[in-house]
Amino acid sequence: MSHKVIVPIGPYHPLQEEPEFFRLHVDGEKVTDIDIIIGYMHRGIEELSEHKHFHQVPYLVERICGICSSSHPYAYVLAIEDILGGEANVVPERALYIRTIVDELQRLHSHLLWLGLAGHFIGYNTVWMWAWRYREPLLDLFEMITGNRNHYGISKIGGVIHDIKDEDIPAIKKAMDDLVPAANMFKGAVMDDPVIHARLKGVGILTKQQAIDWCTVGPTARASGVDIDVRRDDPYGVFDKVKWNVIVEKEGDVFAKAVVRILELYESVGIIRQCLDKMPKGPIDADIKDIPPGEGIGHVEAPRGECFHYVRSDGTNRPVRHKIRAPSYVNIASNKVAAVGQTISDTTITLAAVDPCYCCTERVAVLDKKTDKQVLNGWDLIKLSQEKTEKIKKRMGINV
């Protein structure tokens, strides 16, 4: 088979659970080009947020992503607290510790989730099921601490909503102790398995220069030797008060991305343990009511990379502008260089290796590859949606 065909991955495809569309231009088994088309789940979060009360927005941005559901509200409240004079000056210390603990627990569960999915994508379903099994106690921890398994609803302007009770701390510590052997097992299963080496090493290589050129962030960049981490470069929470390391690998292939994420599990466990030991007593909320005019930025290291929020306030009770940039937005684009030249089998795992999160990433114009002309942009989508609503109204006989 030497003729060229287009192999579609998406818009609905068993590879990934969200709607996305990768059009692989294939020559035999080899991928010669790739069109990345996302934007199937535009929900207008930024616009919605500009119609909400400042204190309602954390709940809204939490729903951007079910996996990074601590990072988005955290980045948003950081942006507001930037207007108020900085997180460290506004928020009580105990709240900083609680935010850090929840943020790291989220990283643990997200990395385990990715590890499982990566196993699934290369047909290793045992890793998938086992990783998710060890992720389950973490979700129980979330339920214990915040009351919810996935949308934690814990960040709040000026503090946190739920305190970590003293009687809960041994349970958290025990869960951390139980997680380390599991992490050891996965480390062994990935790093010592010759078949996994054969499948992942040298696959989907993103060189350091490419990683910088395509502005990748988070584990994707760190696996290519780019030493960036918001937690260290611009500390928030109490990341400057605990000891931990930024994991950097040089190879840039899928294997390095897996290694970075697995080693980060240990760092996160260490951070949580230190936080639990150092956590002071005291209030957890500064009880902030009004937001003065001004503009602020907040960025946190989400499990997938830097999550960035910008908020402008004019002194009313609503943000006049709220801009969000999720890490997947830049990481997915890097597939354009990482995935081309691979076989189809390697492309799928390469696409998944950046840990893409499509709902985070919905501000993309649809381009036609041949003419480079915009087919659909955000406004067209809104117009389409309005036309559809009109049609439905007409059909149902509603006149407004």
Add this chain to the structure above:
Amino acid sequence: MKALINLFTYLIFPGFLFSACIGLIAGWVDRKVTARIHWRVGPPWYQNFVDIVKLLGKETIVPAGAKMTFLLAPYLGLLSLTLVAAALGSNILSPLEGFVGDLIVVLYLLVVPAVALIIGAASSRNPLASVGLSREMKLVLGYELPFILSVITVIIKSGITIQIGEIINHQINFGSNIASISGTLAFLVSIFCMQAKLGFVPFDASEAEQEIMGGVLIEYSGLPLAIFKVTKAILLYTMPLFLIILFMGKDLSPLFIIAKFVLLLVIIVLIKNTSPRVRIDQALRWFWGPMSFLASAAVILALLGK
């Protein structure tokens, strides 16, 4: 009367009905054990039967432009594999009733299900199916060479005979083929070939749902899909049985056959659950490299009488 008996052998026991039931139950064992390894509960024992019955009731969708071959290909695989199941079963029941060369016929017929898949996928005109069929084709080319080499080892070990009954008789008189160095080597090789023939991980690249959404099977639905599923179930019964006959044929009383069958099934399930899917070029390299080398070594050792 003879014709009636043959029909019974082909359709009921040990042919279609019997082998399909055993195959579907073996498929359940596979699913259940896999589920337990995954910390899942797993389906009840009749799940595979229910799946087939459900598929029979579903609409059959034929893609635009597909020819009759699309609908006939599944039958091709099923008919030939049933023939294999009947031949192997009746050889176990009465080893002397076979004919010279039935081993060659069985070897041919065992390839037909893969060929049927390739034909069906090709006639469906789906780009993903075409990727899948090219992988299936490469896989067949890959595993057939070491598989035939290991069968040749058995032929040499059993005193140069190409009759299945003779191979069984030779083992009954002189001990199982697996008990020698060359037999063990050939057995190891054919386990991997069996895994590839069954299309299980790590050699399931032609169906890889995460890459090409079922590949060769993507356009199939309803009855034709059910037939492919039944074919695969019969293959799950036939392949281990074939290996038992070739390598562990000393004691073929029902209890021993079941024990050996379960042993092989466990090996299949364990390989399936402890490895990721390999790329098709890696699979090809694996079969033409180390596997063919081992199989050739087995042939040479068998010629030397080891």
